[in-house]
Amino acid sequence: MNVTRTTAVDGDHLRAIQENVLAEPWRELLDCALGGFPPLYVAVADRPVGYAIVMPGPEETVYLTELAVDPDEQRQGYGSELLEYLSDDQREDGYERLALTVRVIDDDVRQFYDDHGFSVEEQLPEEFEDGDGLLLIREL
Numbered sequence: 001m002n003v004t005r006t007t008a009v010d011g012d013h014l015r016a017i018q019e020n021v022l023a024e025p026w027r028e029l030l031d032c033a034l035g036g037f038p039p040l041y042v043a044v045a046d047r048p049v050g051y052a053i054v055m056p057g058p059e060e061t062v063y064l065t066e067l068a069v070d071p072d073e074q075r076q077g078y079g080s081e082l083l084e085y086l087s088d089d090q091r092e093d094g095y096e097r098l099a100l101t102v103r104v105i106d107d108d109v110r111q112f113y114d115d116h117g118f119s120v121e122e123q124l125p126e127e128f129e130d131g132d133g134l135l136l137i138r139e140l
Contacts, residue, residue: 001078003043003085007036013048021068023103024129029053029065038065041086049073052082060096061137067100083116091140098140104132113138 011034018025033040033053043050050069057063064086069078087098101124102109118136127133 001043001045001049001081003041003081005039005041005086005089007034007040009034009040009042009044009048009051014042014051017048017050017068017070018066020071022066023106026066039086039089041082041089043069043078043082045073045078050078050082052086054086054090054098056095057099060094061099062090062093062095062097062140064098064100079112080116087138087140096140097137099135099137101127101133101135103128103130104134105130110134110136 014030014034015027018027018030030053032038038053038055041052042048050067050073052067053065055063055065067079067082090098099121100113100118102113113136116138118138120134121137122135124133124135
């Protein structure tokens with residue numbers, strides 16, 4: 001597997017992953033990332049199997065706006081590889097913290113980020129269409 005920061009990728013394949021994985025896909029964000037901003041990270045095996053998008057924020061914090069792995073490829077380390085690669089890259093760019101939001105009801109997603117050193121920073125009432133969210137943060 002290879003992870004890279006790129007825009008040279010099959011956008012249709014990433015859009016299919018986005019639609020199949022995310023509860024509230026942000027199509028326009030992925031289109032912008034495919035155009036060059038915000039940064040797009042892609043995990044590739046024999047084809048793209050996952051991606052992540054980060055958005056620069058204030059006070060040395062970068063926000064992980066989307067991380068998605070093809071359902072057929074989940075639990076094989078692709079999400080972890082994406083997270084570690086983008087964390088290293090953003091640390092080199094001068095960021096000190098990585099933040100993201102998750103739905104309170106997504107136990108598996110919350111466990112994934114807990115396993116990767118994130119902690120709950122704040123409760124976010126009605127953050128998502130179907131309920132509350134949590135702001136998670138990890139030092140880079």
